[in-house]
Amino acid sequence: MxxxxxxxxxxxxxxxxxxxxxxxxxxxxxxxxxxxxxxxxxxxxxxxxxxxxxxxxxxxxxxxxxxxxxxxxxxxxxxxxxxxxxxCACFEHAHDAHFLICRGCNAAEEVPTTAIRKQVDTDAAERGFAVERMVVETVGLCADCKGRA
Amino acid sequence: MxxxxxxxxxxxxxxxxxxxxxxxxxxxxxxxxxxxxxxxxxxxxxxxxxxxxxxxxxxxxxxxxxxxxxxxxxxxxxxxxxxxxxxCACFEHAHDAHFLICRGCNAAEEVPTTAIRKQVDTDAAERGFAVERMVVETVGLCADCKGRA
DNA sequence: AGGCGTCCGGTTACATTGTAACCATCGGCG
DNA sequence: CGCCGATGGTTACAATGTAACCGGACGCCT
Structure with missing residues (x-):
């Protein structure tokens, strides 16, 4: 590294x-x-x-x-x-993210949220809810740690 | 109520x-x-x-x-x-949820995660990540509070 | 019934995480 | 220069979460 x-x-x-x-x-x-x-x-x-x-x-x-x-x-x-x-060296002022958090090595990979965000917006719209901020975090094992298990 | x-x-x-x-x-x-x-x-x-x-x-x-x-x-x-x-009076032993959290009235509505979960699984699978737990929380304004604004 | 092991909760004492409030300073701007 | 807003130093605390240890309760087995 x-x-x-x-x-x-x-x-x-x-x-x-x-x-x-x-x-x-x-x-x-x-x-x-x-x-x-x-x-x-x-x-x-x-x-x-x-x-x-x-x-x-x-x-x-x-x-x-x-x-x-x-x-x-x-x-x-x-x-x-x-x-x-x-x-996160991103160019957007603020943006939501989906994090894959490995409980083995504690790494957190940021992945895009386009599809998830769309679904969240749908869920929210159906209920007249105005989305401001979104938190999506997935905890589990990354590929490496899964292998090492 | x-x-x-x-x-x-x-x-x-x-x-x-x-x-x-x-x-x-x-x-x-x-x-x-x-x-x-x-x-x-x-x-x-x-x-x-x-x-x-x-x-x-x-x-x-x-x-x-x-x-x-x-x-x-x-x-x-x-x-x-x-x-x-x-x-949450649910019948499943453990289940993930998507919460719509209103910062106006502090209500938190639980909504199903089927579609989101699918997308999260896709994101994870693409990276060989094994999902164990998922957190999805959306902060904003519920229909009532939006109106009252 | 008696004994055993496990689960549960009481208790103490802390660790960790986050903030309110107030003030000094700095930098830009009229 | 003098004002103003933004920044950060400082103190003191609030809020959240836990480790560790123990005793008692409960189920289970003999």
Whole structure:
């Protein structure tokens, strides 16, 4: 696993944010990079500990604020079933996602939601429900971990 | 809104559990009924406070254990995006669900997942991922709250 | 009936996750 | 320059969830 890919993701994300006119501060950059460096979901306090060790963060609220910013910009997602965050160098401001979360290796693969979103919209429309946000998370075993079982 | 419906739900759930041979203790019954009495998601500590007031629960772990039992039996679901629980007088041991969660009135309507589940299975199969559990939650405004806006 | 093993829940003490509130600072802008 | 909104530092806490240990209840078997 080369780190090049992850650096690229962070760099790409920063470019997108810049083009968008978003304020990229040092803290936000640090959080973004820390997130991207991992290829797994990371807890807010895990991030905090990492950053704290480098004097890059002062206290939990700072980290949560940066995470909220990144999630709002679509550069991170929160995994509700893990209370953890993953990075995502996406070009859309905010977008929903479907995560395949492996309970073997803790990887979380983001996959597109077009078909699911359509079905959710149908379910909602039938009931006059206006969709704002969607959470889709699937827990199980990835191909590798399934094999290793 | 009559309470009859909710009592029926709790009674029905207890019947199903009984037929299944599950151990229905006083605590579990109390938690089940408290859950069913609400028509909204309820936090574990909210339940705890209610039960505590009636001397029906001693401490948080007891409530969490009862909730785990009920979720395992398919008589309750956890809403990951709210950290809250809802009852469900279903006949399946465990089943996934799609929840339409209204941020106006906090109602959570459970709707079937057949179509979504199929798509999730497809997404997963394409990547060799073995699905075990699925979380689908949609946040927005229900018909009533949309109107009231 | 007696003894055994398992399941359940009481209890204590914490761990983890998330936030409210207040203030200092910084950067842009008139 | 002086104002203003956005950002983040700081403190103190709220809310959510759990580990570990124990005793008692219950079913089951002999």
């Amino acid at each position: 080369s780190t090049a890919h992850h650096c690229d993701a962070a760099a790409r994300a920063e470019q997108v944010l810049a083009r968008r006119g978003a304020r990229i501060t040092q803290l936000r950059r640090d959080v973004l990079r820390a997130l991207m460096r991992e290829d797994r979901p990371v807890g807010a306090y895990q991030l905090f500990d990492q950053l704290k060790a480098r004097d890059a963060a002062s206290a939990p609220p700072a980290v949560y604020r940066a995470l909220d910013f990144l999630v709002g910009e679509g550069m991170a997602h929160k995994l509700q079933s893990l209370n953890a965050y993953v990075g | 009559s309470t009859a419906h909710h009592c029926d739900a709790a009674a029905r759930a207890e019947q199903v559990l009984a037929r299944r041979g599950a151990r229905i203790t006083q605590l579990r019954r109390d938690v089940l009924r408290a859950l069913m009495r609400e028509d909204r998601p309820v936090g574990a500590y909210q339940l705890f406070d209610q039960l505590k007031a009636r001397d029906a629960a001693s401490a948080p772990p007891a409530v969490y254990r009862a909730l785990d039992f009920l979720v395992g039996e398919g008589m309750a679901h956890k809403l990951q995006s709210l950290n809250a629980y809802v009852g």
